[in-house]
Ligand SMILES: NC(=O)c1ccc[n+]([C@@H]2O[C@H](COP(=O)([O-])OP(=O)(O)OC[C@H]3O[C@@H](n4cnc5c(N)ncnc54)[C@H](O)[C@@H]3O)[C@@H](O)[C@H]2O)c1
């Protein structure tokens with residue numbers, strides 16, 4: 296049976312970058328059934344719902360989901376579509392690889408994986424909004440910490456890493472993080488893996504100063520959100536960072552960046568983060584060689600100056616996408 300891939304363009308630059316990523320998927324998965332699911336602010340403005348129960352059913356019916364970005368207004372009555380999907384599909388592991396493709400001329404580049412807990416922490420959705428006092432409950436459970444730690448430890452084994460599992464936390468002030476740290480340490484010990492717990496604020500600076508010291512970092516939901524954007528600095532910006540949201544039964548691939556209203560409609564958004572997210576989907580389907588080919592082709596183009604304006608180039612979103620597809624085909628022919 297052919298694969299069913301749900302495609303969500305979303306808002307802002309989502310509909311600009313996603314077609315470029317879809318082209319790559321269509322090239323490697325010519326028999327897949329791609330179907331669009333409309334979600335986001337534009338849909339909410341038109342219909343009063345940004346993501347309906349039917350939409351969730353459509354997403355659940357996919358073998359994998361490719362997602363652009365949605366605009367989330369800071370409005371107490373607007374429920375974040377992303378959080379809704381991550382909860383309803385139980386996408387508990389948000390994997391955010393930090394691997395610069397631009398050559399720095401300083402030997403092998405950094406290569407780390409941020410493993411972000413994706414369903415708990417400050418994103419539990421348990422909030423009380425008042426005029427004088429508003430609260431957001433930060434939930435850390437043993438079960439939630441255990442499953443994300445297991446994911447991080449499996450990745451350490453897969454990556455054949457000799458580094459300790461770094462736990463990004465803030466247990467000096469947030470006592471809920473002691474449960475997170477201790478559970479991650481217990482799980483790591485059962486895998487025979489060492490751990491190093493580092494306060495998240497210090498970690499944000501150290502990853503930038505000594506990126507090559509890091510391999511797999513596990514952390515709670517919002518810390519992972521912030522840490523991954525910080526690491527965008529190592530890769531050339533948000534236009535370069537892909538991610539995979541993985542659960543036990545569903546998988547969802549999206550660039551780390553948002554809908555970028557400041558550049559939407561100009562045709563200059565960098566599609567690389569979306570395309571690398573598509574490459575992560577290929578890897579999820581067991582197509583590691585194809586995923587590497589995409590990554591290598593992106594690196595070749597960028598290092599020869601073919602890139603969008605955020606990286607100093609003059610390609611448009613679609614011209615970069617077209618040149619990448621041509622480069623992938625050429626590389627593939629040479630390998631056959
Ligand atoms: N996954 C998502 O859907 C997601 C993620 C983050 C933010 N958001 C939403 O997006 C909206 C805008 O948020 P924001 O401005 O804080 O973050 P953003 O990621 O949209 O943009 C931050 C900055 O990075 C730049 N940028 C982002 N992606 C780029 C790309 N592909 N190419 C070139 N430049 C790029 C933007 O132009 C902007 O200057 C908000 O409504 C926010 O809630 C959605």
Ligand SMILES: CC(C)[C@H](C(=O)O)[C@@H](O)C(=O)O
Nearest residue numbers: 367375377378520551552553
């Ligand atoms: C838009 C928002 C819900 C989202 C998050 O914080 O998880 C985004 O910042 C991300 O990193 O995917």
